[in-house]
Amino acid sequence: MVKFTKEMKEALRVPGKGGSLIYLCTSSRDGNPNIAAMRFVATHMDDKILIADMFLLKTKANIKENPDVAVTICHPLDEGRWWVFKGKAVDMEYGFPRDFDWYGANATDILNEWGNWNKAEPPDEVPPDIVFPKAVQRGVVVVHVEEAYSIEPGHVGEKVLEG
Template sequence: MTMTKEMIDAVEKDLVFLATSSKEGIPNVVPIGFARPIDDETILIADNYMNKTRKNLEENPNISLVTKDATKCPFQFKGKIEIVESGKYFDIVTEWGQNAMTKLTPKAAILMKVEEIYSIQPGPDAGKKIG
């Protein structure tokens, strides 16, 4: 699924919230500060502190990501992930971590392939599939 510039900007600008589920269906939602689109169909996410989230991703590759500001850029992205622990994308998230004030050392890069996009704008179109 192709993201528009507005959607890409919404992911890049602020925190996003990442929802996962265990193989038993137990949900987990966490704020993520290191998530950036790398093209119009893929979002790169740094695994800096993931514990329950990482376990869930290993058991169930389906995720949902929501942008923070529901009044300006309100989107929900759904897709599947790949966990990468070396190579180009791991190097990118490692660089993000080293450039952060806290000098993070990421454990992995998570590549999310966007498969569906929904509006979460409050009002009559809330939940409408837009991509």
């Protein structure tokens, strides 16, 4: 079981709170990769990354057929946030059994705390020509992280977290 560092937990928050814009990388079951930027991000326990399901299309379809994902920092990189987190994801949508468990993360706990993310952490820092007019959240993607490697120039591929 991995354990996020303090720096990782600080980075894996919404940009408006000093966190990061992240890329969520998924793949279809037959290996068609997909990469999409995400703003609503948080950590849960010591080894889970949470991401709001607001506008997910291909990402959502991929997770439903293949749980293997990678999460990496898109911006800012220059603060030492050179990590790629790899693990297994599920999209905990409304309607999931409330006792659903994903590697120790409970659906009731997750949806109660993060189910109305736009209200809890509104995207005040997002530029007006990018911000969405209305956020409709359908669930929370929970990534159970199993390992992480570096993408820092000169150290690419080195393990920074290992289960």
